[in-house]
Amino acid sequence: MRKGLVAHTHDWGFIFAADSDEVSPMSAAEKQVLIVGGGLAGLACAIRLHEAGARPLIFEAGDGVGGRVRTDEVEGFLLDRGFQVFLDAYPEAGTLLDMKNLDLRAFKPGALIYQPSGMRRIMDVFREPRHLVESALAPVGSFADKLRVATLRWRLMRSSTATIAANEDISTESYLKRLGFSSRMINGFFRSFYGGIFLERELRTSSRMFEFTFKMFSQGSATLPARGMGEIPRQLALRLPPDTVRLGARVVEISPRSITLDSGETFPGHAVVVATDATAAADFTETTAPHWRSVACLYFAAPRSPLGEAIIALNGSGSGLVNNVCAPSDVAPGYAPSGQALISVSVLGSPDPADLEARVVAELESWFGRQVREWRHLRTYQIDRALPVQLPVDGLTGSGYREKSGILLCGDHHWSASIEGAIISGQRAADAILKSSSSPLQTP
Numbered sequence: 001m002r003k004g005l006v007a008h009t010h011d012w013g014f015i016f017a018a019d020s021d022e023v024s025p026m027s028a029a030e031k032q033v034l035i036v037g038g039g040l041a042g043l044a045c046a047i048r049l050h051e052a053g054a055r056p057l058i059f060e061a062g063d064g065v066g067g068r069v070r071t072d073e074v075e076g077f078l079l080d081r082g083f084q085v086f087l088d089a090y091p092e093a094g095t096l097l098d099m100k101n102l103d104l105r106a107f108k109p110g111a112l113i114y115q116p117s118g119m120r121r122i123m124d125v126f127r128e129p130r131h132l133v134e135s136a137l138a139p140v141g142s143f144a145d146k147l148r149v150a151t152l153r154w155r156l157m158r159s160s161t162a163t164i165a166a167n168e169d170i171s172t173e174s175y176l177k178r179l180g181f182s183s184r185m186i187n188g189f190f191r192s193f194y195g196g197i198f199l200e201r202e203l204r205t206s207s208r209m210f211e212f213t214f215k216m217f218s219q220g221s222a223t224l225p226a227r228g229m230g231e232i233p234r235q236l237a238l239r240l241p242p243d244t245v246r247l248g249a250r251v252v253e254i255s256p257r258s259i260t261l262d263s264g265e266t267f268p269g270h271a272v273v274v275a276t277d278a279t280a281a282a283d284f285t286e287t288t289a290p291h292w293r294s295v296a297c298l299y300f301a302a303p304r305s306p307l308g309e310a311i312i313a314l315n316g317s318g319s320g321l322v323n324n325v326c327a328p329s330d331v332a333p334g335y336a337p338s339g340q341a342l343i344s345v346s347v348l349g350s351p352d353p354a355d356l357e358a359r360v361v362a363e364l365e366s367w368f369g370r371q372v373r374e375w376r377h378l379r380t381y382q383i384d385r386a387l388p389v390q391l392p393v394d395g396l397t398g399s400g401y402r403e404k405s406g407i408l409l410c411g412d413h414h415w416s417a418s419i420e421g422a423i424i425s426g427q428r429a430a431d432a433i434l435k436s437s438s439s440p441l442q443t444p
């Protein structure tokens, strides 16, 4: 059966209207909402619906929930599928998740910057005042740049997300230049720090996204759950009734009231939500797929951490393959078996896989010395569809979901390419269903 959207002409509000004349109590099928995709958006959507009395059913093509947020266990090491962090200041994610049970472990607020002349340290001196002098004197940008960082921090901490979402949206590079940051600071710090977040060093990403993440970093910490990033979706899935998620269930056709799996099975429902990534959603709606940011994440086992502290090291040299390095086991010891360290290295884009591990290790010898020769490669994840490109005017705009031909679409590409963005988008899609004037599930 061909993948696609079965054409439907009525608008979203009409979906529930067809049955609105029926006065019988709601049957289970009437309450059923079919959700395509068990990533964070699909899970957040399902929780909101379940808590409102609906019956969400998630169809997930993969063998586990989480989508782009999953953790594999390999030889006792916890390997997140691509290095990522949870910012504990995320407002919606922080409300939805049981933060205590995630047992979050924080990175230090700042970074080490690799320069050919040595490692430099630049810290958030408001939280790590003992590094004030070292950070101020570090030859990463000028002293005036560091004052600009402090001013920006002060301003964004006082701006609401709604204010940020209404700000002018330009490229992050233009934004930083407009604020007066020197090229040394932009090239030596922002390109690698935000390169690791936006997965691009040109800083073309929306300045609203920059402002939002800068605010989150200022208000809280970058963290890892003690048992890996995969704990985030795992915890969300546990809040749903046991038969809610169907794994290994690839949806190939959708209509406003049904979905069909590649096995040929069809499921009826009162509404359909597509909570897949942007390319899969574009396949269903027959629209143009977005461009993506890609990254390769290499993991190594080491006898000891080259950093010895919970901090991210960035490539501030302006050349080389590597963008950022850390030892997740310095942050959360459960990431490695006792007596060993786990090293995570991110290379932006889709690097040539030939000898990639050897080339990365050779490059890191200039960062950390001969100890890198003792590292043992564990696994490389090449993630081609890591983040949808978020150019100016794409950031934090719109309602967080979209309706097309009677079907709701949500996911990180509808709000912000982040854990927070996926959760907000899923929740807003659920709210749209619950608030639809003709919905049998209507909430005030």
Ligand SMILES: Cc1cc2nc3c(=O)[nH]c(=O)nc-3n(C[C@H](O)[C@H](O)[C@H](O)COP(=O)(O)OP(=O)(O)OC[C@H]3O[C@@H](n4cnc5c(N)ncnc54)[C@H](O)[C@@H]3O)c2cc1C
Pocket: 036, 037, 038, 039, 040, 041, 042, 059, 060, 061, 062, 065, 066, 067, 068, 069, 081, 082, 083, 084, 085, 086, 087, 197, 249, 250, 251, 252, 275, 276, 277, 280, 295, 383, 385, 386, 387, 410, 411, 412, 413, 416, 417, 418, 419, 420, 421, 422
């Ligand atoms: C390497 C990397 C680093 C990142 N770093 C950070 C970070 O540090 N902080 C941060 O906040 N965010 C980060 N992100 C972004 C964040 O992980 C994502 O924005 C978020 O997880 C997206 O969730 P989603 O539910 O929208 O989409 P997805 O996670 O893509 O979920 C979509 C789901 O739909 C399923 N699916 C697709 N097609 C079908 C089909 N036909 N039938 C059934 N199921 C289907 C997929 O299998 C998938 O499980 C990072 C992402 C990556 C990959």
